[in-house]
Amino acid sequence: MKGMYAVYRKEMGHYFVSPVAYIIVAVFLILTAYFFNRLLALIIQQSFEASLESIQGGGAPPFDVPSLVMRNFFGIVSTLLLFLTPMLTMSVYAEERRRGTMELLMTSPVTDLQIVLGKFFASFTLLVIMLFPTALGFAYILHHSEPSAPWRVLGSEYLGVLLLGGALLALGSFFSSMTESQLIAAMLTFGAILLLWVVDFGSQAASTALSSALDYLSVFRHYDDFTRGVIDTSNLIFYLSFIVLGIFLTVRSVDSMRWRRA
Amino acid sequence: MIEVKDLTKAFGERTAVDHVSFVVNKGEILGFLGPNGAGKTTTMRILTGFLPATSGTARVAGFDVFNDSLEVRKRIGYLPENPPLYMDMTVSAYLEFVARIKNVPAENRKARINDAMEKTNIQDKRHELIKRLSRGYKQRVGLAQALVHDPEVIILDEPTVGLDPKQIIEVRHLIKSLAGSHTIILSTHILPEVSMTCDRVVIINRGRIAAIDTPANLTTQLKGGQHVRVVAEADQNAVCAAIRELPGVRRVSGEPEGGNGLVAVTVEAEAGQDVRSQIAAKVVGKGWPLYELRGVSLSLEDIFLELTTEDSEHASSVAN
Ligand SMILES: Nc1ncnc2c1ncn2[C@@H]1O[C@H](COP(=O)(O)OP(=O)(O)OP(=O)(O)O)[C@@H](O)[C@H]1O
Numbered sequence: 336m337k338g339m340y341a342v343y344r345k346e347m348g349h350y351f352v353s354p355v356a357y358i359i360v361a362v363f364l365i366l367t368a369y370f371f372n373r374l375l376a377l378i379i380q381q382s383f384e385a386s387l388e389s390i391q392g393g394g395a396p397p398f399d400v401p402s403l404v405m406r407n408f409f410g411i412v413s414t415l416l417l418f419l420t421p422m423l424t425m426s427v428y429a430e431e432r433r434r435g436t437m438e439l440l441m442t443s444p445v446t447d448l449q450i451v452l453g454k455f456f457a458s459f460t461l462l463v464i465m466l467f468p469t470a471l472g473f474a475y476i477l478h479h480s481e482p483s484a485p486w487r488v489l490g491s492e493y494l495g496v497l498l499l500g501g502a503l504l505a506l507g508s509f510f511s512s513m514t515e516s517q518l519i520a521a522m523l524t525f526g527a528i529l530l531l532w533v534v535d536f537g538s539q540a541a542s543t544a545l546s547s548a549l550d551y552l553s554v555f556r557h558y559d560d561f562t563r564g565v566i567d568t569s570n571l572i573f574y575l576s577f578i579v580l581g582i583f584l585t586v587r588s589v590d591s592m593r594w595r596r597a
Numbered sequence: 598m599i600e601v602k603d604l605t606k607a608f609g610e611r612t613a614v615d616h617v618s619f620v621v622n623k624g625e626i627l628g629f630l631g632p633n634g635a636g637k638t639t640t641m642r643i644l645t646g647f648l649p650a651t652s653g654t655a656r657v658a659g660f661d662v663f664n665d666s667l668e669v670r671k672r673i674g675y676l677p678e679n680p681p682l683y684m685d686m687t688v689s690a691y692l693e694f695v696a697r698i699k700n701v702p703a704e705n706r707k708a709r710i711n712d713a714m715e716k717t718n719i720q721d722k723r724h725e726l727i728k729r730l731s732r733g734y735k736q737r738v739g740l741a742q743a744l745v746h747d748p749e750v751i752i753l754d755e756p757t758v759g760l761d762p763k764q765i766i767e768v769r770h771l772i773k774s775l776a777g778s779h780t781i782i783l784s785t786h787i788l789p790e791v792s793m794t795c796d797r798v799v800i801i802n803r804g805r806i807a808a809i810d811t812p813a814n815l816t817t818q819l820k821g822g823q824h825v826r827v828v829a830e831a832d833q834n835a836v837c838a839a840i841r842e843l844p845g846v847r848r849v850s851g852e853p854e855g856g857n858g859l860v861a862v863t864v865e866a867e868a869g870q871d872v873r874s875q876i877a878a879k880v881v882g883k884g885w886p887l888y889e890l891r892g893v894s895l896s897l898e899d900i901f902l903e904l905t906t907e908d909s910e911h912a913s914s915v916a917n
């Protein structure tokens with residue numbers, strides 16, 4: 336436990352002295368702010384037009400602006416994560432391997448699992464830090480908007496983002512542990528995420544066992560329910576097992592460094 | 598404290614460490630000496646749990662390095678060949694991290710870090726980023742890292758590489774002062790370092806142990822008999838023949854010296870015989886002007902070269 340905390344502390348310190356983390360967080364916040372503004376403008380305009388029509392024809396349901404904005408916004412956030420998480424995890428192991436510091440970690444009285452968990456929680460903390468300002472913004476909006484969307488929906492959306500982000504971080508850490516090159520780690524992660532994104536593409540057309548399996552694998556499909564405010568246990572299980580599997584594979588990969596070379 | 602038995606490590610076809618066995622007693626300093634690629638680093642990596650052995654066993658403080666790796670790692674301070682430094686950290690932040698990961702209790706941490714910095718003489722660099730330090734200072738931070746948790750066993754892979762002469766001497770003193778309360782293994786290419794710091798030396802060549810002994814014993818054991826160099830003004834064959842007749846002389850060889858009628862003769866005596874006075878008497882008795890007569894001692898360098906040169910008969914005879 337102490338060993339894990341030591342690794343965690345070191346990783347956090349590393350994130351805060353390296354410009355990479357600041358740049359990633361800044362890019363994320365700037366892009367989310369931009370998309371939020373565009374979305375809001377667009378949806379308000381649509382709702383305005385819809386309400387004009389309903390005055391003329393009558394009967395159209397009113398637009399739920401906050402819910403719509405949130406739902407679309409979290410769709411965009413998931414796309415941003417696709418691009419940004421590989422950069423958060425690319426150096427996690429690759430750089431230690433290249434610099435030879437893995438030799439220090441692996442000859443210290445910490446287990447491989449403690450090393451891997453310490454690193455995973457650090458990258459996860461950075462994800463939380465990255466999302467925090469957006470949560471503040473939404474809390475403000477929900478507090479002041481009329482009609483207000485239920486807080487439960489907001490909670491479910493953030494739960495979804497954290498689970499999705501955690502899964503992508505676990506995947507990225509695994510790829511980082513496979514190579515000494517940050518660039519290769521980032522590219523492999525990006526490729527794998529992209530694959531998991533599009534894996535359900537066209538699976539609706541044929542409903543074979545394979546296509547439903549592929550459907551299940553799609554990391555973003557399980558995310559949709561969360562953005563609609565639905566917390567489905569099967570989705571929770573999917574992400575949690577994805578994360579556990581990623582951590583397990585990373586531990587195996589770290590262990591295999593002893594057998595391969597370092 | 599450290600028991601290594603039949604340790605073997607193969608990387609695919611290549612055997613880096615080949616049935617190595619040795620024992621290090623508590624408080625002792627053992628030196629690993631060997632040419633590049635001999636298997637020194639590989640042996641140390643197995644002892645520290647970084648690499649698994651292909652076969653054989655190694656125990657540190659009674660714990661098997663493979664099965665009880667964590668117990669072993671708790672007790673070892675290790676300076677790898679390339680100091681494992683985080684370039685973006687300051688010296689003190691780095692040592693704090695190492696102290697934490699090595700389970701130094703919070704209340705001792707500060708004292709231990711200061712002590713390690715003092716021993717390696719880096720206090721004045723404590724707030725500097727490691728990447729800004731010179732090579733020698735980086736090496737010293739690496740050394741401080743190996744000492745920070747006051748481990749029972751210290752394993753140092755080429756600890757004096759990159760240090761200036763003054764620091765080399767200080768680090769040697771440091772290592773000597775750590776002995777007794779710590780058990781130390783170090784590797785080096787610098788032969789005088791071994792005779793100066795180590796209680797015993799393991800000479801490794803191509804993964805095999807060529808010799809294990811104290812530096813003093815190694816020198817005498819290999820030296821066999823005394824070597825004497827004689828320079829006189831005479832006919833080469835005549836001098837050699839005359840000296841060869843003397844009792845206690847094993848081998849004589851001569852060669853012209855300088856080109857003005859001088860010959861230099863190298864005499865190898867039987868073990869335990871001092872033949873210098875007899876040689877002097879003989880040469881002077883024959884009426885040859887004697888210019889020089891002195892004992893030549895084999896240095897550790899000679900021994901090292903002799904043991905690690907391919908077709909050396911000595912190497913195998915000493916190893917057995
Ligand atoms: N990870 C590895 N994979 C394959 N071969 C290796 C590996 N590590 C070491 N070797 C080989 O094992 C042999 C011993 O290497 P080792 O690093 O132990 O030598 P050394 O005695 O430390 O040499 P040096 O004095 O140069 O540091 C060498 O032939 C080396 O090429």
Ligand SMILES: [Mg+2]
Nearest residue numbers: 637638678754
């Ligand atoms: Mg080496």
